[in-house]
Amino acid sequence: NTANLSIRNVQVNGVGDPSDDPVPVGTPVTYLLEVTNHGPDEATTVSFTDPLPAGVTLDSLTPSQGSCTGNPILTCAVGTVGAGETVTITLVVRPTTPGLLSHTASVSGNEIDPDLTDNTATEETTVVDPAPGVALAVNLAGTGSGTVTSSPAGIDCGTDCSESYA
Numbered sequence: 523n524t525a526n527l528s529i530r531n532v533q534v535n536g537v538g539d540p541s542d543d544p545v546p547v548g549t550p551v552t553y554l555l556e557v558t559n560h561g562p563d564e565a566t567t568v569s570f571t572d573p574l575p576a577g578v579t580l581d582s583l584t585p586s587q588g589s590c591t592g593n594p595i596l597t598c599a600v601g602t603v604g605a606g607e608t609v610t611i612t613l614v615v616r617p618t619t620p621g622l623l624s625h626t627a628s629v630s631g632n633e634i635d636p637d638l639t640d641n642t643a644t645e646e647t648t649v650v651d652p653a654p655g656v657a658l659a660v661n662l663a664g665t666g667s668g669t670v671t672s673s674p675a676g677i678d679c680g681t682d683c684s685e686s687y688a
Contacts, residue, residue: 525565525605525633530556531625531643544648547620550581551647553613557629561605565631570598570611572627577649581614603631617649 534554545551555572559565574580574594583590583598586609590598600609617623628642635641 523563523633524561524636525563525603525631526560526637527565527568527603527629527631527635528558528560528637528640529570529627529629529643530558531627531645532556533625533645533647544650545617546650546652547617548652550614550616551578551623553615553625553627553645555611555613555627555643556608557600557603557611558608559603559605559631563633564605565603565633566601567632568600568603568609568629569631570596570600570627570629572596572598572613572625574615575623575625577619577621577623578615578617581616582612583614584612586610600629617647620649620651623647623649 532554534552555570557568557570559568568588570585570590572595574596580593580596583596585598585600588598588600588609590596590611596613598611603609611627615625624644624646626642626644630641
C-alpha cells in the first residue's frame, strides 16, 4: 500500500489568524500542525514527532485524534488517517529566552510514502524581550487646574500626578 503523508506547520495567533513576529518572551505561541494523507491508500500507525526547541516550555498539546506524550520530545500516536483526510495537532509553547525559535515537526506512517520531502516542516518565530514599562510624569508649574488623560486608557494621575504604566 502507498500513502503520501505530509505535514504543515503554521504559527497562529488566537483563532486561526496568522501571527506576526516578533513575539515577546513569556507570550504563548500557538502552532497548528496539519497532517494530511494525500492517498491513494489509508495510512496506518501514523505518528508525529516534535522535539521542542531549547528556550520554550510546553503549555499544551492537543491532537484532533490519537494521543500525545513526552516533553521535550513530543510524540503523538495519530493512528489511521484515511486517504484525503487531515488530522490537526494544536501545540502551545511559551518562549523563555529571546532569539530565533526554530520549530520542526515530522510525520511518518506504516505505508510506503512516495514523497518524503513534505514529511517535515519548520516554522521560525522571532522572540524578543518584553517591551519595558512606560512612565508618565506630569509636573504642575504655576497655578491653574486641568485634567490628565492617557492613551491607551489606564493611567490615573491621582494626587501626585505620577503613575507608572506597563
